[in-house]
Each structure stands twice: as C-alpha cells, then as structure tokens.
Amino acid sequence: MRLLDFLILLDLIVTSYFLDHYRCVKDIFLAVYNYKYTTSHVDFVVLFFIRQLVILYIRKTVRQAWKIQKIRDSIWRYYCLLFICGLAAIVKLLVLDFFVEKPESALWSTVAAVFFTISSIFIVRSLTSDGIENEESGSFALFRTIFNIHIKHWNAFRLPYLLLAAECVCFLYEPILYKRMQSDMFRDGPHDLSSCVKWQLVRLVTIILLSTKEYYMGLAKLRATVDLRNSVHENILHQPISFFDQNQSGELSTLLSSNCGTIASYTPELIASVATDVFMVIGDGMLLLTCSWQLTLTILLSAPAISFVSIYFGNERKMISEETVASDSRCSGITGEAFSGARTIRSMAAESNELRRYNLVNEEYYNIRSKDVGSDSSHGFLVNFGWRIDSLLIYWYGHYLRKYNRLDGQEFHTFVIYHFRAIYALTRLIKLHSEGMKTIGKSNKVLDLLSSDPKSKLLSGTEKPSVIGGITIEDVDFAYEIDGKRILKSLNLSIAPGQTVALVGPSGHGKSTLVSLLQRFYSPSSGRILLGGTPIENIDHKFYHSKVALVAQEPVLFSGTIRENILYGYDEGSEEDMMRVARMANVDEFVSKMADGYDTDCGERGVRLSGGQKQRVAIARALVRNPQVLILDEATSALDVESEALVQEALSRCSQDMTVLVIAHRLSTVRNADKIAVIENGSVSAQGTHEELMENSEGTYFKLVTRQSNVIG
Numbered sequence: 163m164r165l166l167d168f169l170i171l172l173d174l175i176v177t178s179y180f181l182d183h184y185r186c187v188k189d190i191f192l193a194v195y196n197y198k199y200t201t202s203h204v205d206f207v208v209l210f211f212i213r214q215l216v217i218l219y220i221r222k223t224v225r226q227a228w229k230i231q232k233i234r235d236s237i238w239r240y241y242c243l244l245f246i247c248g249l250a251a252i253v254k255l256l257v258l259d260f261f262v263e264k265p266e267s268a269l270w271s272t273v274a275a276v277f278f279t280i281s282s283i284f285i286v287r288s289l290t291s292d293g294i295e296n297e298e299s300g301s302f303a304l305f306r307t308i309f310n311i312h313i314k315h316w317n318a319f320r321l322p323y324l325l326l327a328a329e330c331v332c333f334l335y336e337p338i339l340y341k342r343m344q345s346d347m348f349r350d351g352p353h354d355l356s357s358c359v360k361w362q363l364v365r366l367v368t369i370i371l372l373s374t375k376e377y378y379m380g381l382a383k384l385r386a387t388v389d390l391r392n393s394v395h396e397n398i399l400h401q402p403i404s405f406f407d408q409n410q411s412g413e414l415s416t417l418l419s420s421n422c423g424t425i426a427s428y429t430p431e432l433i434a435s436v437a438t439d440v441f442m443v444i445g446d447g448m449l450l451l452t453c454s455w456q457l458t459l460t461i462l463l464s465a466p467a468i469s470f471v472s473i474y475f476g477n478e479r480k481m482i483s484e485e486t487v488a489s490d491s492r493c494s495g496i497t498g499e500a501f502s503g504a505r506t507i508r509s510m511a512a513e514s515n516e517l518r519r520y521n522l523v524n525e526e527y528y529n530i531r532s533k534d535v536g537s538d539s540s541h542g543f544l545v546n547f548g549w550r551i552d553s554l555l556i557y558w559y560g561h562y563l564r565k566y567n568r569l570d571g572q573e574f575h576t577f578v579i580y581h582f583r584a585i586y587a588l589t590r591l592i593k594l595h596s597e598g599m600k601t602i603g604k605s606n607k608v609l610d611l612l613s614s615d616p617k618s619k620l621l622s623g624t625e626k627p628s629v630i631g632g633i634t635i636e637d638v639d640f641a642y643e644i645d646g647k648r649i650l651k652s653l654n655l656s657i658a659p660g661q662t663v664a665l666v667g668p669s670g671h672g673k674s675t676l677v678s679l680l681q682r683f684y685s686p687s688s689g690r691i692l693l694g695g696t697p698i699e700n701i702d703h704k705f706y707h708s709k710v711a712l713v714a715q716e717p718v719l720f721s722g723t724i725r726e727n728i729l730y731g732y733d734e735g736s737e738e739d740m741m742r743v744a745r746m747a748n749v750d751e752f753v754s755k756m757a758d759g760y761d762t763d764c765g766e767r768g769v770r771l772s773g774g775q776k777q778r779v780a781i782a783r784a785l786v787r788n789p790q791v792l793i794l795d796e797a798t799s800a801l802d803v804e805s806e807a808l809v810q811e812a813l814s815r816c817s818q819d820m821t822v823l824v825i826a827h828r829l830s831t832v833r834n835a836d837k838i839a840v841i842e843n844g845s846v847s848a849q850g851t852h853e854e855l856m857e858n859s860e861g862t863y864f865k866l867v868t869r870q871s872n873v874i875g
C-alpha cells in the first residue's frame with residue numbers, strides 16, 4: 163500500500179507541475195471560472211481526480227470482504243472509466259494543439275495522464291485480484307512451460323530466427339527508403355531513380371528472407387512437434403495404470419496427434435509474429451510520426467479499446483478451447499471404442515446405437531465449436547470495426563489539418579498508406595493474446611502430463627534380488643482411485659518357491675485385483691507384497707517383469723508377426739529362445755501349418771489368429787524370459803477342450819521349477835494345486851489343499867465345487 167500512496171502523490175505532483183499556467187490555487191479557481199474546453203488545461207486536474215477517486219473508492223470498498231465480489235463483477239466499468247480518462251487526455255492534447263499556439267505543457271500533461279491512467283488500471287487490478295491470481299499465474303506458468311519446451315529445440319530454430327532478425331531489419335529500413343523514394347519522385351526537376359531501386363531491392367530481399375525463413379521455420383516446428391510427441395508418448399506409457407482407467411485411449415491419441423503440434427508451434431509463431439509486427443509497427447510508426455504526430459495519436463484512440471476487446475475474447479476462447487479439447491476427446495474415445503469393438507457391434511447389429519452415441523457427442527462438439535466460431539467472428543468484427551472508426555477519425559481529422567494547412571497533401575498520402583500497414587501489424591499483435599489463451603486451453607492436459615514424472619516413480623526400484631520365487635502378501639489393503647471403494651481388505655497369503663497356488667472365489671471379490679497388484683499395475687493402499695523377501699516396489703522394473711510373467715484372460719497381441727509377438731519386449735531373445743517357448747506352448751503345432759510360418763502377421767490386436775492360437779502365443783511370450791513366477795489369470799478359459807489339454811500339458815511341463823499363481827473359475831483345473839486360497843470380500847477366507855477345503859461342507863469352496871459339479875453333471 164505504501165507504493166500505492168507514493169504513486170498517488172507522484173501523480174498529484176506531476177499533474178500540478180505540468181499545469182504551469184496555474185501555479186497558485188487562485189489561478190486554478192480563475193481557470194475554472196473562465197473554463198473553455200478548447201484552451202483550458204483544467205481538464206488534466208479533473209482527470210487526476212477521476213482516476214484517484216476510482217482508486218480510493220476501490221481501495222476502501224475491497225476492505226469490506228463481502229463487497230469484493232460486487233466490485234469484481236463490475237470491474238469492467240472501472241476499467242472503462244479509467245480508459246476513457248486516458249483517451250480524454252489524448253483528445254484534449256489534439257484540441258489544444260489546434261487552438262493553443264504552443265501546447266508543449268499540454269503534451270507533457272497528456273503523457274503524464276496516459277502514464278498514470280495505465281498505472282491506475284494495474285493498481286485497480288491488483289487491488290481486486292486477491293484469490294484470482296492463482297488462475298492467472300497458472301496461465302503464466304503454462305506459458306513458461308510452453309516456452310521452456312521451445313528452448314529445448316533452440317538449435318533447430320537458430321537459423322530461422324537469424325533470418326527473422328534480418329527480415330525485421332528490412333521492415334525497419336523499408337519505410338525510411340519509401341520516404342526517400344517519395345520525396346525524390348514528388349520533387350520537381352530530374353528524378354533520381356536510385357532511391358526507388360533501393361526501396362524495391364529491400365522489398366525483394368525481404369521476400370527472399372521471408373520464404374527461406376518460412377521453410378526452415380516449418381522444418382524446425384515439425385522437429386519440435388515430433389520430439390514433443392515422443393516425450394508425451396513416453397510420459398503416457400510410464401503413467402500408473404490408474405491413469406489409463408481414467409483416460410480413454412482415443413483421448414490420449416488426440417493429445418498426441420493434434421495438441422502436441424499446437425504447443426510446439428506456438429512459441430516460434432509468437433516470436434516470429436511479435437518480432438515482425440513489432441518491427442513493422444516501430445518502422446511504420448516512426449514514418450507516421452514524421453508525417454503527422456497528431457494523426458498518429460488518433461491511432462492510439464482506438465488501439466486500447468481494441469486491446470480490451472481482445473483480452474475479453476482471449477479469456478473466453480481459453481475456456482472454449484478447454485471445452486473443445488474435452489469434447490474432441492469424447493468423440494475420439496467413442497470412435498476408438500467402436501472401431502476396436504467392430505465385431506461386437508456387428509454381432510449385435512448395434513450400428514444405429516453407435517451412430518446415436520457418436521451423433522450425440524458430435525452434436526455437443528458442434529455446439530462448443532460454434533461458440534468458438536461466434537467468438538472468433540465477433541472478435542474479428544469488433545477489431546475491424548474499431549479500425550474503421552479509427553480510419554474515419556483519421557480522414558475527418560486529416561481533412562481539418564489539411565484545411566488549416568497544418569498537413570502537407572503528400573504527407574497525408576504517405577500516412578494513409580502506412581497507416582494500413584501499421585494497423586495490419588497492430589491487429590495481429592492484439593490478436594496474439596487471444597491466440598495464446600486458445601493455445602493454453604488446448605495445452606492444459608499435455609502440459610499437466612509433462613509436468614508429472616511417472617518414469618522416475620516407475621523406475622524407482624533398483625534391486626535385483628538373487629533369491630526369487632516365494633511371494634508374501636502381508637495385510638494388503640487396496641482401493642481403486644476412481645471410486646475409492648475398498649476392494650482388498652487386510653489380505654494375507656504366502657506362496658512358497660516352486661508352489662502352485664490357485665486363487666478361487668466368487669466373482670468380483672478381488673482375485674484379478676490381487677493379480678494387478680502382483681503385476682505392480684497398482685500399489686497397495688497399505689500392507690506389503692514381497693518377492694523372495696524383497697518389497698516388490700524396490701525391485702528394478704525390467705528385472706521384475708522378466709521374473710514374474712502374466713498370461714491374462716484376454717491376451718493382447720500387437721500388430722506384427724508371430725515371431726515379433728513372442729519376442730515382444732525381449733530384445734536379447736534369439737531365434738532358439740523363440741522356438742523353444744513356441745514348442746513348449748504348442749504354438750509350433752499351428753504355425754507349422756501356416757504358409758508364412760512365424761512371419762505370419764497377427765493383425766491389429768491379433769485379429770487374424772483364433773482365440774486359442776492367441777492364447778498360446780501369449781503363453782510363449784510369457785515364457786520366453788524364463789520367468790520364475792508365472793501368473794495365469796484364467797489363461798486357458800478361452801481354449802477349446804483339445805487346446806486346453808495341449809496348453810495345460812505345456813504349462814505343467816514348463817512350470818515345474820516355477821512358482822505358479824493361477825486364477826481359475828473351472829475348479830477342476832486347480833484340484834492338484836499345492837494350495838488353494840479362497841478370496842472372499844477382498845481377503846483370504848480359507849486356504850488349503852483341495853481335500854482339506856472339501857472337508858468343510860459349509861465353506862465357500864465346497865459350495866462352489868458342488869455347484870459346478872451339479873452344472874456339469
């Protein structure tokens with residue numbers, strides 16, 4: 163607040179200092195008494211009082227907490243009032259220039275009034291912005307992050323920026339040459355052609371620089387986009403699995419395909435635009451000032467209004483842009499789901515259902531985008547309208563200046579030409595804010611992703627224990643982030659090395675969840691899981707997954723050959739390794755009948771293979787790393803009786819030295835397990851061998867076995 167008092171005092175001193183006509187109070191009273199708008203300086207004092215009253219009023223009002231919101235809601239009124247004060251000072255200067263012979267003091271009074279008006283706007287903003295800063299500093303932080311991303315690609319942008327700098331010099335130089343050429347051409351007597359040639363040569367060089375810059379800038383932007391995509395892709399792949407529970411794959415693909423490009427291109431476009439436009443405005447502004455400083459000032463009458471309009475629309479476009487990204491993602495999510503589930507849709511003749519679902523989100527997309535289109539065209543209209551008013555003022559005022567011989571015809575002509583160039587550059591500069599806010603809206607999610615560091619968490623484990631095999635689960639509690647419902651409750655289980663343990667129990671009671679925890683897809687909310695005595699989160703990520711392999715209920719194969727799928731993620735695997743496990747998992751049995759053998763393409767998600775074939779490839783893929791723990795989550799459920807027998811036989815052959823954890827609904831397949839654990843309501847309700855558990859006729863296991871025997875029988 164001390165700074166604020168200082169500014170008020172400074173405003174008072176400066177305002178009264180420039181009123182050198184009215185040094186004493188008596189003179190001011192006289193001036194008020196004899197007030198005449200065209201000659202009096204008293205208006206500057208009035209403007210001082212208006213801006214200081216606004217500040218004092220807001221300062222007093224914001225002390226009453228309940229009134230702050232009221233002030234914030236009508237803040238634009240105060241901004242407008244202050245803004246009109248600034249404009250009034252400029253108009254006053256132009257009027258005094260017309261009616262008073264030497265208005266030097268008016269010139270300085272105007273400069274002071276404009277300066278203090280702008281300061282007042284910032285003061286009002288800071289007085290009323292408690293609590294709002296977070297959002298604004300959030301936007302600023304995002305701008306900074308976008309800029310930092312750009313800096314990483316500095317090498318690629320060096321050359322285009324160099325060309326840009328040269329182009330800017332031309333922009334500065336060109337109006338000077340134009341002025342020289344013009345005075346040469348309009349002079350009576352012989353004309354010197356050299357100034358005209360120089361002017362055109364500079365224009366030519368500008369065009370060459372511009373095209374070369376565009377080429378190298380385009381390449382650099384592409385490089386930055388591709389690098390950013392790689393980083394975001396890497397970041398997504400390392401996210402915890404709960405992230406994938408909460409984000410649809412289509413949405414994530416949109417982030418990569420569209421938003422990365424927007425972010426990577428924003429800073430270079432901003433720099434290029436600011437540089438060229440600022441230099442153009444400076445170059446043209448200097449020329450305009452030499453033609454007529456009075457007319458140049460009239461540009462300032464519209465520029466602030468247009469800037470206000472742009473700030474308003476910028477904020478609106480940021481919100482719309484965020485909504486657009488969300489809506490776009492919903493569309494991608496639905497199409498992604500529909501395309502990957504095309505078979506299900508066809509089998510249920512649910513095409514119209516899918517169309518309806520998509521139409522709905524697409525319609526929502528239309529509504530959001532139409533707001534954007536509306537906002538864009540209103541913004542464009544208001545900006546152009548502002549400039550047309552400005553042009554009107556220039557012609558009207560220029561006419562008076564000409565009429566009273568205060569402006570040369572040739573100067574007026576030059577002014578009009580360069581005025582167009584200047585407003586073109588100013589319009590682009592003014593639009594930068596709204597474009598920036600739009601980018602921020604689009605970038606939020608990508609930047610959030612980049613600011614997280616999932617990789618270091620995933621790779622935080624470093625241990626590579628020599629003793630593997632046994633698994634101990636101690637008092638494990640777990641809830642999924644998405645709904646926070648406790649799924650596992652104080653679950654305890656120990657599996658000795660080389661043992662085969664089966665998890666059985668009613669559906670939805672947490673068997674697969676436990677497997678997910680063993681796969682480190684999620685971390686327990688409390689409790690520990692140990693592998694050979696080492697907490698699993700301390701074990702090196704790659705090492706852990708080479709020792710603990712999973713064959714899931716619905717295995718996912720990737721597009722590529724069968725060979726590539728078996729050796730997936732195991733770069734050091736050889737042809738022998740591949741053949742060994744292919745034989746173990748009975749993959750060889752069907753591949754040998756295929757024309758392309760192991761080079762047969764599996765198709766996207768393995769669609770070209772049967773369920774049983776896919777399952778056997780998945781088993782081979784799990785075995786290729788020689789794991790010591792094998793987790794089979796309903797691994798043979800999709801197989802026909804013959805394949806199941808083949809796979810079961812293969813599994814029992816290769817799992818002899820392994821610890822095996824198997825989830826099976828068909829209880830007949832786990833009869834011979836060393837231990838059967840019954841999972842009920844998220845904990846182990848009973849455990850033992852088949853025979854031991856069957857002794858308790860009231861137990862869940864007994865009931866499950868009896869029910870299944872009845873169904874089969």
Ligand SMILES: Nc1ncnc2c1ncn2[C@@H]1O[C@H](COP(=O)(O)OP(=O)(O)OP(=O)(O)O)[C@@H](O)[C@H]1O
Nearest residue numbers: 407642644645649668669670671672673674675676
């Ligand atoms: N990714 C997830 N996000 C939120 N909740 C989940 C998720 N996966 C499973 N659940 C919930 O956790 C509970 C246990 O599911 P889980 O798949 O572990 O049961 P299960 O015993 O393996 O069942 P089934 O034998 O039918 O496969 C269920 O209520 C399920 O709705």
